[in-house]
Amino acid sequence: MTPPVRTPARGLHEDWAAVLIGGALVALALFVGARGRPADDPGSAKAWPKGWPNALSATIDKPQTWSDSPTRAFVAVDKKDPAKEKSVALPIGLAMAWVAGILVAGAAVRGQAVRGVVPGAAALALLGGLAYLLSAQKVINHYNLEYPLWALVVGLVIGNTVGVPAWLAPALQGEFLVKTGLVVFGAEVLFSRLLELGLPGLLTSWVVTPIVLVATYWFGVHVMRIPSRSLCMVISADMSVCGVSAAIATGAACKAKKEELSLAIGLSLAFTVLMMVLMPPFITRAGIDPIVGGAWLGGTIDATGAVVAAGEMLGKELGDKRPAEVAATVKMIQNSMIGIIAFAVAVYWAGWVERGATGPRRSLAAEAWARFPRFILGFVAASVICSALFVVAPEGARLVEGATLGFTSRLRGWLFCVGFVCMGMQTVFRELAPYLAAGRPLVLYCLGQALNLALSLAMATLTFGWLFRKVVDP
Amino acid sequence: MSHDPTSAGASGGLRLAVAAGVMAVVWLVVLPWLAGRPAVARHIRAMEEGEVHPAAMVYTELEHLPTRAAWVERHLVLWP
Numbered sequence: 179m180t181p182p183v184r185t186p187a188r189g190l191h192e193d194w195a196a197v198l199i200g201g202a203l204v205a206l207a208l209f210v211g212a213r214g215r216p217a218d219d220p221g222s223a224k225a226w227p228k229g230w231p232n233a234l235s236a237t238i239d240k241p242q243t244w245s246d247s248p249t250r251a252f253v254a255v256d257k258k259d260p261a262k263e264k265s266v267a268l269p270i271g272l273a274m275a276w277v278a279g280i281l282v283a284g285a286a287v288r289g290q291a292v293r294g295v296v297p298g299a300a301a302l303a304l305l306g307g308l309a310y311l312l313s314a315q316k317v318i319n320h321y322n323l324e325y326p327l328w329a330l331v332v333g334l335v336i337g338n339t340v341g342v343p344a345w346l347a348p349a350l351q352g353e354f355l356v357k358t359g360l361v362v363f364g365a366e367v368l369f370s371r372l373l374e375l376g377l378p379g380l381l382t383s384w385v386v387t388p389i390v391l392v393a394t395y396w397f398g399v400h401v402m403r404i405p406s407r408s409l410c411m412v413i414s415a416d417m418s419v420c421g422v423s424a425a426i427a428t429g430a431a432c433k434a435k436k437e438e439l440s441l442a443i444g445l446s447l448a449f450t451v452l453m454m455v456l457m458p459p460f461i462t463r464a465g466i467d468p469i470v471g472g473a474w475l476g477g478t479i480d481a482t483g484a485v486v487a488a489g490e491m492l493g494k495e496l497g498d499k500r501p502a503e504v505a506a507t508v509k510m511i512q513n514s515m516i517g518i519i520a521f522a523v524a525v526y527w528a529g530w531v532e533r534g535a536t537g538p539r540r541s542l543a544a545e546a547w548a549r550f551p552r553f554i555l556g557f558v559a560a561s562v563i564c565s566a567l568f569v570v571a572p573e574g575a576r577l578v579e580g581a582t583l584g585f586t587s588r589l590r591g592w593l594f595c596v597g598f599v600c601m602g603m604q605t606v607f608r609e610l611a612p613y614l615a616a617g618r619p620l621v622l623y624c625l626g627q628a629l630n631l632a633l634s635l636a637m638a639t640l641t642f643g644w645l646f647r648k649v650v651d652p
Numbered sequence: 653m654s655h656d657p658t659s660a661g662a663s664g665g666l667r668l669a670v671a672a673g674v675m676a677v678v679w680l681v682v683l684p685w686l687a688g689r690p691a692v693a694r695h696i697r698a699m700e701e702g703e704v705h706p707a708a709m710v711y712t713e714l715e716h717l718p719t720r721a722a723w724v725e726r727h728l729v730l731w732p
Contacts, residue, residue, distance in 0.1 A: 340668050
């Protein structure tokens with residue numbers, strides 16, 4: 179991403195504005211959740227499997243999956259009784275109002291003229307809704323072509339045909355929206371989830387992931403000599419950690435350009451679809467142990483939803499639920515690593531990569547702090563606070579689950595979606611061409627993924643297949 | 653970030669209309685047709701029956717949160 183926009187002296191820096199607004203939204207969700215504490219059995223995960231009901235959940239939703247008619251996207255069907263339907267048009271409209279309001283609030287705290295932002299903010303929120311609507315088509319949705327791709331497409335189409343209208347330009351703050359979304363996302367990144375599968379899960383996720391990330395980045399920079407270090411980092415992170423969400427977090431941490439982020443997301447989604455479809459039958463045909471296979475899926479397929487889908491396919495082929503359970507949990511452990519990895523990347527970038535580019539002037543710590551993307555502090559703070567609430571008592575866990583599942587995760591999705599519409603609008607097709615030249619990013623992704631596949635299979639075999647086999651056997 | 657619009661006026665409007673038309677055909681005709689093909693329909697049905705949400709970006713978007721499975725719980729086993 180490009181360096182933060184300089185704001186007038188009286189306004190907050192973009193990063194601090196994201197921390198302030200994102201932090202306020204997380205605090206609001208927790209406050210509203212705490213006020214809705216149920217009287218009966220408030221700490222029970224069985225009674226409240228998705229946490230305490232949060233009143234804010236009524237104010238936000240996204241288009242439902244549809245097949246033939248897009249109007250079905252505004253109707254939610256009861257899963258237990260398909261005859262029961264309810265309209266979600268109002269919460270979808272309110273979700274757009276949340277995003278437009280955040281854009282306006284962001285402009286206000288950064289010292290921008292608010293009146294000039296309002297029409298553009300409303301239009302961008304509507305375009306975000308259109309992108310969500312496209313991603314909700316059943317074929318698109320069930321083959322894991324996630325909404326950031328369609329948000330980029332919507333933005334690219336507009337930006338490269340009619341261009342950005344002058345009245346919309348003041349609201350075009352994609353990086354601010356993504357940073358605010360990342361601060362809100364921090365509430366979902368819970369450290370306690372890291373221990374969900376015990377030592378086998380930790381070994382499968384924590385040993386392989388950093389090795390693949392560092393090795394792929396190093397190979398891209400030093401062997402393939404790809405000129406952009408940030409492109410190498412974003413590709414390495416989305417391939418080794420957990421796809422689009424990791425690309426967004428590390429892309430912001432290393433200030434990757436929007437074209438680089440777009441390319442990394444495109445690569446990740448294309449390979450995710452292939453791996454989701456091909457890996458389950460391969461595991462079956464190759465006679466790989468189903469639990470080892472599940473862990474392998476979780477450690478290698480980029481996107482969380484695709485991992486669960488592949489685990490489900492594998493389980494169906496074998497008539498065993500365990501591969502899907504292991505696959506989903508290994509991926510959840512990787513999801514929970516995003517905060518630590520984004521923080522480490524931000525420190526490395528500020529302390530070494532950017533410092534090296536301009537030559538040393540001050541101490542390492544002072545240089546690193548001067549360049550450190552401040553919004554990462556908000557992301558990590560939200561993660562630490564919600565993790566602490568989650569582990570301190572069962573009631574804290576239900577509070578955090580209700581706030582995140584009911585409100586912040588949905589809001590984060592909308593913020594990313596509209597943020598990517600903005601980025602697409604600001605991307606010119608011909609600026610993407612140099613990144614595609616010679617196919618080096620594709621080669622880097624393939625080589626990194628090959629290493630990821632080999633190491634993940636070896637570690638899954640070592641842990642789930644041999645060292646801790648007693649966990650696996652009934 | 654500054655942006656230099658690549659085009660404006662009538663030619664830009666025409667290109668936008670063409671792009672929107674192509675997208676409308678893909679989303680309203682091609683994809684619904686594809687959804688009815690046996691292999692795709694089978695995949696969609698399997699995902700819906702299993703309440704799987706393949707487009708989930710992170711675990712909080714899943715229909716069912718991954719939890720420590722009963723068979724792990726029996727042994728666990730944080731540090732076997």
